[in-house]
Amino acid sequence: MKKLVIASNNPGKLAEFKILLAPLGIELMTQAQLGIKEAEEPHHTFIENALAKARHVSRESGLPALADDSGICVDALNGMPGVISARYSGWPLSDTRNNQALLEAMQMHSNRSAHYYCVLVLVRSADDAQPIIAEGEWHGEIACEPSGEGGFGYDPLFWLPQLGMTSAQLTRDQKQAVSHRGQALRVLLEKMKPMPA
Numbered sequence: 001m002k003k004l005v006i007a008s009n010n011p012g013k014l015a016e017f018k019i020l021l022a023p024l025g026i027e028l029m030t031q032a033q034l035g036i037k038e039a040e041e042p043h044h045t046f047i048e049n050a051l052a053k054a055r056h057v058s059r060e061s062g063l064p065a066l067a068d069d070s071g072i073c074v075d076a077l078n079g080m081p082g083v084i085s086a087r088y089s090g091w092p093l094s095d096t097r098n099n100q101a102l103l104e105a106m107q108m109h110s111n112r113s114a115h116y117y118c119v120l121v122l123v124r125s126a127d128d129a130q131p132i133i134a135e136g137e138w139h140g141e142i143a144c145e146p147s148g149e150g151g152f153g154y155d156p157l158f159w160l161p162q163l164g165m166t167s168a169q170l171t172r173d174q175k176q177a178v179s180h181r182g183q184a185l186r187v188l189l190e191k192m193k194p195m196p197a
Contacts, residue, residue, distance in 0.1 A: 001124070001192075003027045007057040007067035009038065012152035016176060017066070020185040024192070029063075036060045046070065046083055050121040051131060059126035066188075070118035070180060072154045074102070074142060076109035085153065099146055099157050112141040116158065116167075118180040120188050132191050136183030140167070151175060 004026045006017055018028055031038070039056035041049040046069040053067035071085030081088040081102065089097035106112065115137050122132040138158075146156035148168025155168035167175060176182040 001026055001064055003029065003063050004122075005029050005031060005034065005036075005057050005061045005063050005065045007031055007039070007053040007065050010152070013068060013181070015172075016179075016181055017068075017185070019172075020176065020182065020189070024189070029061075031057050031061075034061050041069070041083070044083065046117060046119045047121070047133065049083060050119050051123075054121045054123045054131065055126050055128075058123050058128070064122065064124045066120060066122045068118060068120050068181065068184075070116065072102075072114055072116050072158065074106070075113040076111045077105055080105075095153055099154060102142065102154065102157060103145070106142050112143075112159075113139075114142050114158070115139045116154075116180040118184040120181075120184045122188065122192070132188060134184045134187035134191060136180040136185075136187065138178065138180040138183070 006014060006028055008014060009030065009032050014030060021028060036057055039053045041052065043049045043052065050067045050069035053069070054065045057067065058065040069083065071082050073079045073082050085098070086093055089101040118136045120134045141159045141161060143157050143159040143166055148156050148166045150170060150172070151168045156166055158167040160167065
């Protein structure tokens with residue numbers, strides 16, 4: 001595999017993909033670079049949405065595609081925001097508004113356990129019958145107020161008790177070592193090793 005299209009326009013995700021996939025020597029492109037519009041995400045599960053995005057981009061580009069679907073799942077909210085994490089507070093998309101909406105939803109809850117979840121789907125073609133699927137989970141809690149300037153999404157609220165800081169306070173290297181996306185990418189890389197070039 002010489003080229004791979006990333007089925008995302010999220011700059012935070014793209015930066016993580018580029019760093020972690022660099023050792024493979026694959027030329028990475030984004031769907032935006034190829035003028036491909038984002039796919040619909042109508043499904044109720046992360047894996048179905050990721051597969052839909054990967055197949056859409058592969059079909060439009062004629063190249064292998066990698067899609068991610070991820071979000072934060074809060075125990076006290078029955079797994080919400082879940083698959084609607086990016087659009088939890090509606091349109092236009094806003095990390096700040098999403099974080100505020102989550103804080104408001106958590107006001108009456110003492111159980112603040114949560115986890116980030118990520119699924120990656122790589123298809124070699126739009127009709128790939130055996131897509132490569134990799135998952136990762138990152139457990140923590142929802143903080144009572146945002147803290148930190150790094151990361152994106154819900155990182156300022158994702159408290160890591162074992163580290164005594166939020167995800168937004170980690171360095172990029174620290175985050176990649178433990179995050180849901182970092183975990184999923186390492187699983188994906190292992191699964192890609194036997195693949196022909």
